[in-house]
Amino acid sequence: MVARNVESVFKIFVEKxxxxxxxxxxxxxxxxxxxxxxxxxKEIMPSIPTEVISAMTKAAEDLAASDxxxxxxxxxxxxxxxxxxxxxxQVVTSEDFLSKGxxxxxxxxxxx
Numbered sequence: 879m880v881a882r883n884v885e886s887v888f889k890i891f892v893e894k895x896x897x898x899x900x901x902x903x904x905x906x907x908x909x910x911x912x913x914x915x916x917x918x919x920k921e922i923m924p925s926i927p928t929e930v931i932s933a934m935t936k937a938a939e940d941l942a943a944s945d946x947x948x949x950x951x952x953x954x955x956x957x958x959x960x961x962x963x964x965x966x967x968q969v970v971t972s973e974d975f976l977s978k979g980x981x982x983x984x985x986x987x988x989x990x
Contacts, residue, residue, distance in 0.1 A: 957972070960972050
């Protein structure tokens with residue numbers, strides 16, 4: 879009974895939120911990434927202000943023009959040494975961590 883009520887609330891919620899609705903559709907009907915992008919563009923892009931779309935388009939063009947793909951590391955390449963601030967604002971280096979054992983570096987965008 880609880881699961882049915884949760885499901886009903888979820889369906890009501892996603893009907894009001896196009897992003898959540900899109901996520902529900904993805905769960906029900908797996909799509910290729912290309913199809914997901916097309917669906918996103920069709921459903922969400924019309925609601926985004928023109929100036930935001932222009933900024934996004936320019937950023938994508940600038941990124942493509944930077945030739946970043948050809949300069950990126952590939953599987954098996956050695957990562958260069960680096961220094962970055964940790965969550966406390968203290969600068970840490972890759973050498974510091976590597977001296978203690980293997981190092982895993984994970985990149986995330988943070989809050990969307």
